[in-house]
Amino acid sequence: MIPILYQDAACIAVCKPAGMLVHRSAIDRHETVFLMQTLRDQIGRHVFPVHRLDRPTSGAMLFAFDAPTARTLSQQFEAREVAKTYWAVVRGWTNDAGRIDYPLKELLDPIADALSDPDKAAQNAVTDYRTLARAELPFVTQARHATSRYSWLEITPHTGRKHQIRRHLKHIFHPIVGDTSHGDLRQNHAVAAFCGNQRLLLHARSLMFTSPESGRPVTVLAEPDDDWLRVITAFGWHSPPQAPIAP
Incomplete structure (x- = not known):
C-alpha cells in the first residue's frame, strides 16, 4: 500500500517508495510497477503528477485528480510558491548551515531530449541546507583517516533543476550516500558493508502548497x-525536530 499523506477533492499527496518509477519511462523499459498505476489501483481513480521525484528518491509527492487541477498545482511549483524540504545523509562533516548558489547545466536524456540544444547555458540553481546531526564511524574509506565522517542534512531547494540536490552536494564535496550517479562509490560500498544500505539516502521530507479546493495552505x-x-x-542518531525548515 502506498502511504497517503493528504487527500481532498482536488488532489492527493503520498509517500513515494524509494526505487519506484513515477510512470512508464524509457529509463527502464522492462519495469512493470509504477507509482501512478499502483496509486490508481489503490484508490480507484486516475491521478496526474504535478512535479517529479527521481526513481531512487523517497518521500512526499503530490498528484491532482484532473488535468485542470494539475495545471494549477504545476503553476505553483513553477512560480516557486511550493516549499519543499528533503533529508539527506552525506559524506563528511558539513557546516551548521549553508547556501549552495551554483548554476547547473541541463541534464539531457539521449532519447527524450535528442532535439535539445546541448550547449544551452547553465541555469541558476540555489539550495540551502542545515545540519541535523553528525557521526564519526569506525571504518576506513580513505587511507589517511582511521574513521569516516557523515552528516544528516535538512535541505531546501529554491529552484528545481534536474538532480539539483545531488549535483549541488557533490559540488561542495559532500555527496549523498548511496548516489550511484553523482556520489562516491567507495563511500557507498563502505556504508553498505557497515549497515547494509542499498538505497540513495535522499528523502522528500515535507511539501507545503496551497489547496486548489480550499485555497488554504497545506503541509504534509x-x-x-x-x-x-x-x-x-x-x-x-535520533530523530531530529519534527518542524521542517521555514520556506
Missing part, C-alpha cells in the same frame, strides 16, 4: 522508510 510530512531508519540507528 513523509516519514522515512525502514531502510532509512536502519541507517540512522546504525549511525547512532
